[in-house]
Each structure stands twice: as C-alpha cells, then as structure tokens.
Amino acid sequence: MTADTLKKGQLKKELFAFLIITFTATYILNFVMYAISGPISAVPPALWTVTIAVNMFIPAAAAIICMLYFQKTLTKETKIIFAFFLIYALVFTIESYAHPIQAGSLADMPLFAMIISILGFLTLVILNLKKKWREGLTSSKLSFGKNLRYYIIIPVILFLMLTISYALNYYTGMGIPTKGFSPISYFIYSIVTGILYIFILWPSFFGEEYGWRVYLQDRLFPLLGGYKGVLVLGIIWGLWHAPLIAFGFNYPGQPILGNVLMILLTIVLAVIFSYAVLKTGSVWIAVLLHLVTDAIELPANYYLGISKDPILSFGIGIFGIAILAVFAIVLLRSSVWKLGEETPVNEVTEKIAL
Secondary structure, eight states: OOHHHHHHHHHHHHHHHHHHHHHHHHHHHHHHHHHHHOSOOSSOOHHHHHHHHHHTTHHHHHHHHHHHHHTOOOOHHHHHHHHHHHHHHHHHHHHHHTOOSOOOEETTEEHHHHHHHHHHHHHHHHHTTSHHHHHHHHTTTOSOOSOTTHHHHHHHHHHHHHHHHHHHHHHTTSEEOSSOOOHHHHHHHHHHHHHHHHHHSHHHHHHHHIIIIIIIHHHHHHHHOHHHHHHHHHHHHHHHTHHHHHTTSSSTTOHHHHHHHHHHHHHHHHHHHHHHHHHHSOSHHHHHHHHHHHHTHHHHHHHTOEESSSSSSSTTSHHHHHHHHHHHHHHHTSTHHHHHTTOOOTTHHHHHHO
16 A cells, blocks of 8 residues: 555545534534524524524634644644634633623623633734744644735735625615615725724634635645645535525525525635635635625625625625636636645644654
C-alpha cells in the first residue's frame, strides 16, 4: 500500500468523522427546536433566533474535536484561539437559552459572551503581531496569512455586488424597503453593523468558516481536486442548512425550492470564500466575507428592498444568486484551484510518513 493511498485513507476518516459529528449535532438541535417551537415565522421566536446562532458554532467545534483526536498536537497559539471560541460558544449558549445570570445585554448580545468575544479579537491581533506567535497560528490557518490586499478587494466587490442586487429588488418592483428607500442610511447602517460584528460576533462566523473553509476544504481538495472539491463543499454546506430552510428560514413557505436555492447559493459563495482562503492561506478572510454577507441583510431589507417573493427575486433569490455566480465564474478561471489540491493538512503527511 503506497503512502499516497494511506494519506487519502486518513483524509477520508477525518472527513467522515467531521461530517457525522456536524450533521448529527445540527439536525438533532433543529428537530428538537421544531418540536418545541414549531416552524420559523417571518420574525423568528427567541428560541429559534438563539438556535440559528448556536448552529453556527457546530462546524468549528466538530473540527476542533477531530483535530484533537486525529492530530493530537496543536500549537499553543492555536489552542488559545480555539479556547476563546469554545468558551464564547459555551457562554453564549448558556446565557441565551438559560439566562442564568441577569447581567444584561448590549445590542441584544449577551454581556459575558460579548466580553469574551472582544478579548478574543484583541488576543488574535496581538498574536499576529509577533513573528513567532504568528508562525504558531499559520499551520492552522489562524494567522492573517499573505496577500493582505485581498482582505479589501474581495469583501468590497462582494459588498457592492450584494448592494446592487438588493437595490434591484426595489428598482424592478420585486421588493420594497420596510423603512423607506435610503441608500445613505443603508451604507451607514451596514458599516456600523459590520464593525460591531467584527468585534462581538466573529466567533459565530468563525464557527462556520473554520469547519467548512479549513477543516473540510483541506480534506476535500486533495481528495477530489479544487473544482470538484469546492462543488462538493458547497453542496455539503447547503445540505447542512436543510432543516432550517424546511422549517421556514430564508425562504418561508418553500421547503423544497428553498433548499434548492440555498444549495445554489452556498455553491456560489463556497467558490468566492474558498478562493479567498486559497489566496491568503487564512480562515479570517472567509470569516470577513461571511460577516459581510450577513451584516448587510437587515439594512438592505430596511433601506433597499426586501423581496416580495423569496424565490423569484434578487438578494438571496434566484436572480441575486445569478449575479454572484458571475463573480464566482471569474474566480474559477484562476490557477489557484490547482494549488488547492496540494493543500497540506496539518501533520497528516508527517504522521503517515512516520
């Protein structure tokens, strides 16, 4: 048996273990919540709002469990970031579901979880300032990486494309803003929301992106290649949302077509996010892109145009997905996808060689 066969066998074990943990935990949580609270309405009940947020922690938590089991050793710097994430996820979940300590909240964010998030963000910045510490983060894709200009270029392009898409709901008559059409208010609200999200909600977006764009991507791409890998990754990401969509999230009243559109959306976004990670070697650009995508949704609905038909619309409807697909197709022309097939998985090769 060759070393390459052994390596692929190991990658498959790590991949399937991650998928089993992630999907089992997510689906159980969502079906339990459905039994308790029923379907998700246009304005989700408090329990569903919390559950949707808790869902986002599961992929990274599963990835960390698998890394500790399969790899055994992690750098000190990596453990610090993982610890902040896990503590935040635990505290947020307890504060949001149980309210054990009436410490209050800020911007609907549980206070203690918010403090942990801010401290974690400052720690991340500090660890990236010193070369030795930064090197301790690099192997786990937790440093800020290389080609830092992409942290501006890709988020700005994505932001502008999404902005145009939501605005087209208004100009085509497919949607109307709930608070009145006001691009200036939209830009101000989006920028303020985005900045707040960076400081106090980064663990939520990290929770998804470390699972999908680091752990899963680094195993799919060597097994399937860059193009097939990102397609499968996008499908998996979409299927992970299936219970939420079926219960009324994003595409209310459309459990089947809604799931089809969600899979199309996640495939397109997977191309954009994965391209950015391959270019920078860092999970944080994917966290930023996911943050941008979510942060503008509410102000877009307020001040640009919320769709009348969730399927036949711009934004996250079929026409909005088509606009983003143009960007994704351009990115697919890059040679970076070939390099993604050779992405080293932390210690897998070394372990097999030994």
